[in-house]
Amino acid sequence: MTLCAGLDFTLLGQDLILLPQKAIYWKQEKALIAADVHLGKVGHFRKAGIAVPRDMEQTDLGELSDLIFEHKPQKLIFLGDLFHSDMNADWEWFRMWRQQHKNLEIILIRGNHDIIHDSHYLNLNVALHDHLQVGPFLMLHHPLDGDTLSEIDAYVFCGHIHPGVNLAGKARQSITIPCFAFGQKQAVLPSFGRFTGRIAIRHQKCDRIFGVLKDKVIAVG
Numbered sequence: 441m442t443l444c445a446g447l448d449f450t451l452l453g454q455d456l457i458l459l460p461q462k463a464i465y466w467k468q469e470k471a472l473i474a475a476d477v478h479l480g481k482v483g484h485f486r487k488a489g490i491a492v493p494r495d496m497e498q499t500d501l502g503e504l505s506d507l508i509f510e511h512k513p514q515k516l517i518f519l520g521d522l523f524h525s526d527m528n529a530d531w532e533w534f535r536m537w538r539q540q541h542k543n544l545e546i547i548l549i550r551g552n553h554d555i556i557h558d559s560h561y562l563n564l565n566v567a568l569h570d571h572l573q574v575g576p577f578l579m580l581h582h583p584l585d586g587d588t589l590s591e592i593d594a595y596v597f598c599g600h601i602h603p604g605v606n607l608a609g610k611a612r613q614s615i616t617i618p619c620f621a622f623g624q625k626q627a628v629l630p631s632f633g634r635f636t637g638r639i640a641i642r643h644q645k646c647d648r649i650f651g652v653l654k655d656k657v658i659a660v661g
Contacts, residue, residue: 445460445655445656446458446459446460446465446657447650447656447657447658447659449622449648449650451595451622451627452576452577452595453576454466454467454468454575454576454577455467455468457511458620458650458657459507459657460652460653460654460655460656460657461503461506461507461632462474462618462629462630462631462632462652463507463629463632464597464620464629465507465511465513468575469514469515469574469575470512470513470514470515471513471514471515471516471517471574472504472507472508472511472513472515472516472517473516473517473519473579473597473629474504474516474517474518474519474629474632475518475519475520475521475581475598475599475600475629475630475631475632476519476520476521476551476599476600476602476629476630476631476632476633477500477504477518477521477522477523477631477632477633478521478522478523478524478553478631478633479500479501479522479523479524479530479531479533479534479633480523480524480527480528480530480531480534500632500633501533501534501537504516504537504632505537505540505541508541508544513544514544514545515544515545515546515547516541516544516545516546516547517547517549517572517574517579518546518547518548518549519549519551519579519580519581519597519598519599519629520548520549520550520551520552520553520554520580520581520582520598520599520600521551521552521553521554521581521599521600522548522551522554523553523554523556524553527556527560531556531560534564535564538564538565538566542565545567546564546565546566546567547566547567547568547569547572547579548561548566548567548568548569549569549570549571549572549579549580549581550568550569550570550581551581551582551599551600552581552582552600573594576594576595577594577595577596577597578592578594578595578596578597579597579598580596580597580598581598581599581600582598582600583596583598583600583601583626583628584596584598584626589624589625589626590625592625595625595626595627596625596626596627597626597627597629598626598627598628598629599628599629599631600628601628602618602630602631603618603619603620603621603628603629603630604616604617604618604619604630605617605619605621605649605651605660605661607651607660617651617652617653618630618631618651618652619649619650619651619652619660620649620650620652620657621647621648621649622647622648622649622650623647624647630652647661648661649661
């Protein structure tokens with residue numbers, strides 16, 4: 441079964457597919473890239489007495505499995521905030537999921553929410569980095585400001601801010617949808633996790649913005 445079609449996008453001579461599942465497949469590296477999955481957020485909220493459907497974690501992990509089956513990546517790069525908070529019962533879902541994909545190289549770029557002890561990730565053969573350069577791309581969690589970007593010789597891929605773009609209709613209706621935001625030296629990925637919000641971002645006229653719909657990715661700027 442073929443998943444929803446992605447949008448082909450070439451950047452610095454590298455062939456990317458922007459996927460409606462809010463991830464990127466990088467053809468040359470055979471790598472799947474996702475940001476801000478926030479596993480464990482359901483358990484975190486339920487522990488606090490907030491009613492949240494139990495199956496959201498399994499849905500996000502299932503979608504990752506579908507993408508792995510479809511694109512057959514050799515590596516999976518998480519751009520931070522893989523797990524939302526400290527250890528809870530939802531970790532067991534991730535542990536079982538990892539066993540199903542034990543031959544896949546998994547890399548986690550630490551985010552501000554990634555506070556679970558390193559040993560738990562290392563026991564599941566998940567490599568940990570604060571930053572990592574792969575080819576022309578520097579993998580981070582937090583976006584860099586303009587002054588810092590001008591000082592580095594790499595193009596940044598990051599997450600953290602859960603970017604969205606506002607679409608307005610003729611009848612003054614509007615909706616904010618997730619987006620991929622490609623600037624001159626930095627791309628911000630949408631949050632992969634379903635149980636996350638999004639903010640409409642400001643962007644420069646020269647930025648390339650791609651909105652994420654249910655079954656496709658569209659250029660909006």
